Amino acid sequence: MNLPRGLPRWVKGLVWVWCTATAPAGMAADAAPDCPAAPVPFxxxxxxxxxxxPQDHGLLWRIEKDGRVSYLYATIHLARREWALPGPQVRAAMQAVDRAAFELDLLDPDVLRRLQRAAQARPGGPRLPAAEARQIEQAARAACVHGSLDGLRPELQxxxxxSLALRRQGLDPAWGIDAGLMHRAHGRGLPIVSLxxxxxxxxxxxxxxxxxALAAVRQGLRELGSEASRAVVQRLVTDWAEARLDDLEAFASWCGCQDTDTDRAQHHATVDARNPAMADRIAALHQRGQTVFAAVGALHMIGPAGLPLQMARRGFSVRYIPLDRQ
Structure with missing residues (x-):
């Protein structure tokens, strides 16, 4: 069995895939009968x-310190269309705060420019071996995005x-939960900060x-062809949608992505090591009297390094809020 050794890094809280998915017209350039339908905006x-x-999805925590209440909300970066709009408890939490915080505010033109600039292939950079270049081209044709990824660094291709591998099953980065919340915050004039x-x-x-770079490309291509990787992602997003916190907390035991020292080091670098700085940023905003709705990837919320426990260590009272899914 091809285990998902080194789960795709975009699942671990990265938002680049949503950035590329916000231009569905370009992504659907090969609109053949067997291609997934392009996302239809609301x-x-x-x-x-x-x-x-009427229905909330995901996981929500209430954090309180100095008489002020802020919130942590777990997101996923690809989702189903019907999950993209928040339910009543999440809406109420956003309405009750002074600002929203995301890993990155992708509706900020400066953030977008900086992401896109860093994503471009370097002039004169090393070329991929023919075998890997051919695999990427074939995969792009199969995903109906042939030509639309040209010019990106190979790792990002x-x-x-x-990230697009589960579109035929209805899971699309275009419906990433962060995106809908960002649009909601911007539309209501709620200030946004990037963590x-x-x-x-x-x-x-x-x-x-x-x-x-070549090692990252080869790892990604292995994941692209792995049914086990897709099964892990499907379980992860289902856990999020159904608020199965216990199963999320056991992620390391079933993902097949933390079985070796190398795997664990990669997970630490891409998830756990980022949490203290994000927690410090949230705490600093709260300390200045600005209550915060902080929405970040679900894997940042679990385990001893997760944001709920990070905030507790910073003197916050932390309470998980079960969401009404009826």
Whole structure:
């Protein structure tokens, strides 16, 4: 069995895949009969009715310190269309705070420019071996995005292809939960802060050393062809949608991605090592009197290094809030 050794890094809290998925017209350039349908944006009527969406998804924590209440909310970076709009408890939490915080505010033009600049293939950079270049081209054709990834660094081409692998099952980065919340915050004039920088996120995905870049491409191509990797992602997003916190907390035992020292080191670098700085940023905002709705990837919320326990160590009272899914 091809185990998902080194689960796709985009699952571990990276938002580049949503950035590439926000231009569905370009991504659907090969619109053949067997291609997944391009994402259909919500209509004005659907957005107006969004205030009546009855069901919440995901996981929410209430954090309190100095008499002020903020919130942590776990997201996923690819989802189903019907999950993209928040339910009543998440809407109420966003309405109760002074600002929203995300890993990156992808509706900020400066953030977007910096991401896109860092994503471009370097002029004169090393070329991929013919075998890997051919695999990427074939995978892009199969994903119906042939030509639309040209010009990106090879590692990001593969990350994007992996992120699109479950579109035929209805899971699409275009419906990433962060995106809907960002649009909601912007539309209501809620100030947004980025907890990280584009450069920090890109450093987790791209490599200046040719050997490291090639290793990342090969790992991504293995994941792209792995049924086990897809099964892990499907279980992860189902856990999120159904608020199965116990199973999420046991992620390391079933993902097949933390079985070796190398796997664990990669997970630490791409998830756990980022949490203290994000927690410090949230705590600093709260300390200045600004209550915060902080929405970050679900894997940042679990385990001893997760944000709920990080905030508890910083003197916050932390309470998990079960969401009403009826």
């Amino acid at each position: 209509s004005a009527a659907e957005l107006q009715a969004a205030e009546q969406v 593969v990350v994007t292809l992996v 990280e920088t584009p450069e920090q996120q890109m450093a987790l995905m791209v490599h200046d050393a040719p050997a490291a």
